[in-house]
Amino acid sequence: MRILIADDDVVMRHALRVHLERWEYEVVECADGEAALQEMRETSPPPIAVMDWNMPGVDGPTLCQEVRETPTLSGMYIILLTSNASKQDMITGLESGADDYIVKPFDWDELKARLRIGNRIVSLQQALGARVNELQQALSSVRVLSGLLPICAYCKRIRDDKQYWTQIEHYLSVHSDARFSHGICPECLVKHAEE
């Protein structure tokens, strides 16, 4: 999975890159908030971000707000990694839109475990999004059959969008997944046998 890291401290950035690559993430590295913002505006931004709070230009909480206000980025999982350790800082960071908050210096195994949570949430969101798309497609095909259908009162043919009158079974097979097997009902059998 791709992951964005934004930290102006070159030591921390290098340590993060080495660890994340060891944990098999594909790292996109940014040296400040401005570069991170630019990366997020690309067509396929990474779904997880680990970002510092204090950076030149755009800081971490501002980036979080930007992400939450942008519909295409709203599913991004963000961990704020900061040495701002007070409870009020943590509340401010989470309220700005971060999903998690880790105080430096931190334990690398803790970061790994928290990233696993982010990974799981992103995967669930992606699966949910795909399912919603499938359902929307199914719903749109149901809508085709829920409108008003002009049907001949005598022969029961249906007039389609191109103004052709078609057999009801043909119309339904085109506009739904229904298939027909032909038989004769008892009443028709009697009626047509007499003829």
Next chain:
Amino acid sequence: MSDKLNNMSAVDEFTWSPDQMIARLGGDEELARQLVTLFIGECPQMMAQVRQSVEQGTPDPIRRTAHAFKGSVSNFLPDGPTATAFALEQIGRDGRLDEAPAVLATLERQVDMLLAQLRAFEGA
């Protein structure tokens, strides 16, 4: 905390442990050496920014530069220069500018000591 920093030479007494750092990095000595080299390269510029902010005597740059230095040096140890940089950050936050030069002097001493230890490790 600043009084303590002004008066206690014991604050200068800290030891950076390469073994502890390597252990924190999951036993990766090569990564520890890379981080040490990066910090030795970056430290003079970061300290120059801290120094300049104290000389200018405006609270927010002191808070900001001390915070940035604290974040970087905390990759190596939780006390010594990390604690002093935090004290300087608090001074900037609170606007207690008269205390800044003495705390900066402590920080400079500690950073010199740390750099000496890091260089010894780098050259070993």
